[in-house]
Amino acid sequence: LSRLNTIWKGFINMQSVAKFVTKAYPVSGCFDYLSEDLPDTIHIGGRILPKTVWEYVGKLKSSLSKELCLIRFHPATEEEEVAYISLYSYFSSRGRFGVVANTNRHIKDLYLIPLSSKDPIPSKLLPFEGPG
Numbered sequence: 256l257s258r259l260n261t262i263w264k265g266f267i268n269m270q271s272v273a274k275f276v277t278k279a280y281p282v283s284g285c286f287d288y289l290s291e292d293l294p295d296t297i298h299i300g301g302r303i304l305p306k307t308v309w310e311y312v313g314k315l316k317s318s319l320s321k322e323l324c325l326i327r328f329h330p331a332t333e334e335e336e337v338a339y340i341s342l343y344s345y346f347s348s349r350g351r352f353g354v355v356a357n358t359n360r361h362i363k364d365l366y367l368i369p370l371s372s373k374d375p376i377p378s379k380l381l382p383f384e385g386p387g
Contacts, residue, residue: 259386262290264331267367269299269353272345275338276331283383284324288361299342299367300356308352308366312379321363325380328367343369 263279279293315321330339346353346369353367368377376383 262286262326263293265293266296267299267328267342268296269342269345272299273338273342275335275342277328277335277339278331279326279328281386282325282327283380283385283387285322286324286326286385289324289326292359292361294357294359296357297365298356299353301354302346302349302351303354303366305350305352305368308368309377309379311364316379323380325383325385342367343371347371 259280261278262281265277266274267277268274279289312323315323328339330336342353346367352369355365355367358365370376
């Protein structure tokens with residue numbers, strides 16, 4: 256991550272689970288509006304089945320008018336890692352993804368996908384078009 260520029264810094268908050276400061280790094284897609292369009296605090300409104308997200312992503316990839324952007328969140332400091340891991344564990348143990356509640360005009364849907372460093376990149380997200 257040290258070679259990549261952050262595209263956003265702010266809070267991720269899921270009430271009664273975790274709140275922490277995080278940085279977002281580019282992975283794939285267009286990031287022109289993300290730094291402006293992501294709110295200061297990303298509120299996670301709930302959970303969603305991965306199957307539902309993958310069906311949606313499949314339709315999105317075949318659309319000419321929609322873009323898929325992937326970003327990676329990383330705790331801003333070592334002190335934030337505990338809350339970051341708590342949120343990851345929450346979704347991972349339940350086999351769910353997070354749904355962001357506060358999106359805006361450029362961002363239609365935003366999901367948090369818990370991936371460990373050992374997990375393969377889901378094929379629905381490939382190929383990467385960006386720094387990877």
